[in-house]
Amino acid sequence: MTTSAIATLSEYAFFEEFRPRHMHKLMSLGSELHFQKDEIIFREGEESGLFYVILSGRVGLEASVNGRLFHIQTLFAGEELGWSAVLGGRRQFQARALDPVAAMSFEVSRLRDACDANPHFGCAFLERLFRVAAARLETTRLELLKALAAVQAPASRH
Numbered sequence: 680m681t682t683s684a685i686a687t688l689s690e691y692a693f694f695e696e697f698r699p700r701h702m703h704k705l706m707s708l709g710s711e712l713h714f715q716k717d718e719i720i721f722r723e724g725e726e727s728g729l730f731y732v733i734l735s736g737r738v739g740l741e742a743s744v745n746g747r748l749f750h751i752q753t754l755f756a757g758e759e760l761g762w763s764a765v766l767g768g769r770r771q772f773q774a775r776a777l778d779p780v781a782a783m784s785f786e787v788s789r790l791r792d793a794c795d796a797n798p799h800f801g802c803a804f805l806e807r808l809f810r811v812a813a814a815r816l817e818t819t820r821l822e823l824l825k826a827l828a829a830v831q832a833p834a835s836r837h
Contacts, residue, residue, distance in 0.1 A: 691757025693732065693807050701800045704793060709783040720774040720782075721761065727770060728787045731760040736780030740772040742819065749826060752818045753777065762812045765790060765805075771815070 688694050689702055697705070711734070714720055721727050723743055738754045751772060754760060763771045764787050794801030 688732070688757065691732075693757060693759050693811065696807075697803055698799075701797075701803060704797070704800060705785075705804070706783070708789045708793060709785045712782050712784045714776040714780040714782070716776055716778055718776045718780075720776060720780075721770050723770055723773045725770045727761065727764045729761055730765050730785045730787055730790060731782040732785075733758050733760060734781040734783060736776060736778040738780055739775045739777045740815070741775060742772055744823075744826075748773065749822065751822050752815065759808070759811055762808050762815070765808055766812075772819075 688706070689697065689699075694702060694705075709732070712731075714736075720731070720738065721729075723741070733754055733756050735756050738758075738760055740751045740754065741748045742751050743749075760774055760782065761770070763769065790804070794804055
């Protein structure tokens with residue numbers, strides 16, 4: 680990845696406090712992938728060894744409740760996708776490309792090795808990852824409360 684591309688990514692919230700050498704290290708571990716509109720990037724409950732950073736396009740996060748998909752959040756360029764894979768768990772959401780999407784993909788095993796090899800990089804990376812996970816859980820909670828309120832609201836009378 681070019682220095683100008685790294686400078687652009689450095690402006691995104693997930694990367695803003697990374698040192699330049701950490702950005703170069705992270706980008707050296709990734710490869711660019713492309714998804715078509717409506718393509719499923721991953722499904723809820725799947726195990727996966729990939730973590731993504733969206734370069735362009737929008738991704739919808741969806742959760743299944745009683746066989747129904749609920750839109751939880753829309754992610755944009757600069758946002759990460761797949762935090763649960765880094766933490767060793769199953770996917771918490773389904774991710775669908777809402778537009779054509781370009782993303783950097785990172786093999787989790789390589790990310791973990793980089794974190795182990797450089798504790799400063801590892802700490803910076805995991806700190807941001809936990810912030811993202813906490814924000815996603817809060818967004819999910821709010822969306823579920825809205826859905827519950829809509830179900831419980833009495834039907835309007837004419």
